[in-house]
Amino acid sequence: MAKQSIFGRISTLLKANTNALLDSAEDPQKMLDQLVRDYTNSIADAESAIAETIGNLRLLERDHAEDVQAAAEWGGKALAASRKADELRRAGNTADADKFDNLAKIALQRQISSENDAKAAEPTIATQTEVVEKLKVGLNGMKTKLDQLKVKRSELLARAKTAEAQNKVADAVKSIDVLDPTSEIGRFEEKVRRQEALAQGKQELAASSLDAQFESLDDMGQLTEVEARLAALKSGNGSAAVTAAPEPAALEAGQE
Structure with missing residues (x-):
């Protein structure tokens, strides 16, 4: 047996x-x-x-x-x-x-x-x-x-070890896929784009503010001239102030 x-x-x-x-x-x-x-x-x-x-x-x-x-x-x-x-x-x-x-x-x-x-x-x-x-x-x-x-x-x-290594490499490559918007690089790129957009917005805002300041200066120049003419009228030099401003007829004659 x-x-x-x-x-x-x-x-x-x-x-x-x-x-x-x-x-x-x-x-x-x-x-x-x-x-x-x-x-x-x-x-x-x-x-x-x-x-x-x-x-x-x-x-x-x-x-x-x-x-x-x-x-x-x-x-x-x-x-x-x-x-x-x-x-x-x-x-x-x-x-x-x-x-x-x-x-x-x-x-x-x-x-x-x-x-x-x-x-x-x-x-x-x-x-x-x-x-x-x-x-x-x-x-x-x-x-x-x-x-x-x-x-x-x-x-x-x-x-088995080769397959495991290949899987790890594939996972690593996937995690750094620059075309994947959900990857770390994709998220960082989106952050940079937002910062660039913010900077551009600030630049446009600064430029808009500067133009407003120059327009303000022009307005102030006009007001200053008005004040000067008013002062001339009060001092008796009204004719000079009037002469300084050409008549509409004269303007039309000059244009002819």
Whole structure:
């Protein structure tokens, strides 16, 4: 049962759908690391169990070889005892000949027993040999899967970091988009435009005020001339004041 459970575990791990596990994982990196640890631990367990299975197989093989060797040795002893019995019987020593024939029979019985033990072990040895070979293939498959998983892990982590960096760059570029009115630069530009408009407004207001001042000066000049003429009239120089101001008729004559 232990051998079957090991083989079943290897088959399950080899058939594991890594993509499905990664899709359901909240943190793919942690999932990948856990998969690597699981595979590594399973490989270590499988290696230990396979080593034990191989050890048991080698014991069976050794016992089988010993049974085969014992059968051959007991066969040799039976042959030697039988020949000795034949030799004694030819010499007329029937009693001793019978003893050696009995020894030959005992040796043959031991030979048959050893042969039966060897034959009984052969199917078990064949089955265990097949299991060991399958476990070795499964173990090699696990090691290959682990190597692939490590490579895939490095590739996926590198791609994840690249994607993260690209997202950060894209976010940074978006945050400083000069054409985006909601960006910091856009808001600062709007502030500058308002300040420029304010300055222009102040300049226009100042210019308007200056024009008003000059118009005020012109008005004051006219009032001063009126006051001067009035003073001349009061002092008796009214004719001069009148002369200073040309008559409409004179203006019309001059125009002719």
